[in-house]
Amino acid sequence: MPAPSKREQIVDHALRLFYSNGFHATGVDRIIAEAGVSKKTLYSHFRTKDELILATLRKRDELFRNRMMRETEMHAASPRERLLAVFDFLGNWFHDKDFSGCMFINASAEFAEESCPSHMVSAEHKRLVVEYLESLATVAGAREPAELANELNMLMEGAIVYAYVMGDKQAAGRAREMARVFVDRQLD
Amino acid sequence: MPAPSKREQIVDHALRLFYSNGFHATGVDRIIAEAGVSKKTLYSHFRTKDELILATLRKRDELFRNRMMRETEMHAASPRERLLAVFDFLGNWFHDKDFSGCMFINASAEFAEESCPSHMVSAEHKRLVVEYLESLATVAGAREPAELANELNMLMEGAIVYAYVMGDKQAAGRAREMARVFVDRQLD
C-alpha cells in the first residue's frame, strides 16, 4: 500500500474537520496542523479554501455512496429487500461515533446560494443517491421506479433530520416501516 | 403601533441576515450597520453574539409556528383536511422569495454539538412542531396520534431537504400525496 500523498492527507483531515466542526468554523491553520503539512503545500494543491472544500465534498460523495451501496447490497437477499435495506444502512450510519448529519445538507446550510459550487455539488450528490435508488427500484420491478426512488429518498432525508437535529436515531427504523408501504404499492 | 424597540430592531435584522447568510458568515458589524444601531447598544442587550443567535432562533420558532398554524387552519374545513393542509403551508413557504431552508436545520449544521444551546433550541423547535401535528391528529381522531404526527413530520423534513438542497419546491406536493396514505390508515 503506497503512502498517502500529501494531497490525500490534506483532503482526509479537512474532510473530518469540516464534517464535525463546519466549514466556516474550521480554519486552514487547523487543517495544516492536523494534517502535518505546511501552508505552502496546502496552497500548492488547492488555489483557495473553497477549492479544498469542493475536493472534500467530492470525496465524501464517493465514500458515502460506496458505503451505502455496499451495506445495502451485503445483507439483502432479494431486490425487493434491498429497497428496504437502505434504511438499515441509514441506522448503522446514525450510530457512527462521529455522526454529524448529512455533510451535504450541512454544506447547503453554510453556502445558501444555489449557484454556489458547494451547494451545486451537494444537490448533485442527492441526485446521485436518488439515481441509485431508482436503479434498485427498476431491478425490483417497480411500476414507476423514479417515483418510488423519490418516495424512499424523501423518507431518508426526513430520517436524517430526525437523527441529527433531534438526536433520534430510531428514526431509521420508523422510516423503514413507512417505506414498506410504498414498496408494497409498487411491487404488489 | 409603538415604534419597535432597539432590541427588536437588532433581533429582526440579525434574524434576516443569519437566515439568509448563515451564522458564522454574518458578522456583528454587518448586523449593527443594517439595524442602524451602535455596537454598544447591541452589547447592552446581548452579552455575546451567541446570545443574539439564541434570541433570533427563539423569535424564528415563534414566527414560524404561528404562520404554520395560521395557514394550516385557514383553508382547511375538516380536521382531517387540516392534517394535509400542513403540506400546503409547506409549499407556500418554499415559494417565499427569501426561502433559505429550515433555519433550525441550518443552525444544527453550524452548531454540531448536541449540547450546544443553539442545537438544543433547534431540537426543541422540531419537538414543538411534532406536538402541534399530534394535536391535529388527536382532533381528527387518529388511532395513534403521536405515531401519525411523527410520520407526517418525517415527510415534512424530507420535503424541506428536497426544496432547499435540491431546489425542488414541488416536493411539498409529493409529500402531501405520501402523507395521505398515513392519514387514511389512521382514520379509516
Add this chain to the structure above:
DNA sequence: TCGAAAGTAAACAGATCGGTGTACTTAGGA
C-alpha cells in the same frame, strides 16, 4: 428642569482569518 438611562460614533484590543513571500531542506531520477 435636571439627572439618570440609553443612545451615538469611533477608536481600540487582541485574536484569527485566508493567503503570500522568503529562505532553507529533503528526496529522487537523469
Add this chain to the structure above:
DNA sequence: TCCTAAGTACACCGATCTGTTTACTTTCGA
C-alpha cells in the same frame, strides 16, 4: 552527482472577527 520539484518553518500581509472603552448626545419622567 547534481538538479529540480516538493517539501518545511515561519514571518508577514491586510482584512475581519468578537468584544471593550471613551467621550459625547439624546430622551424623558420625577
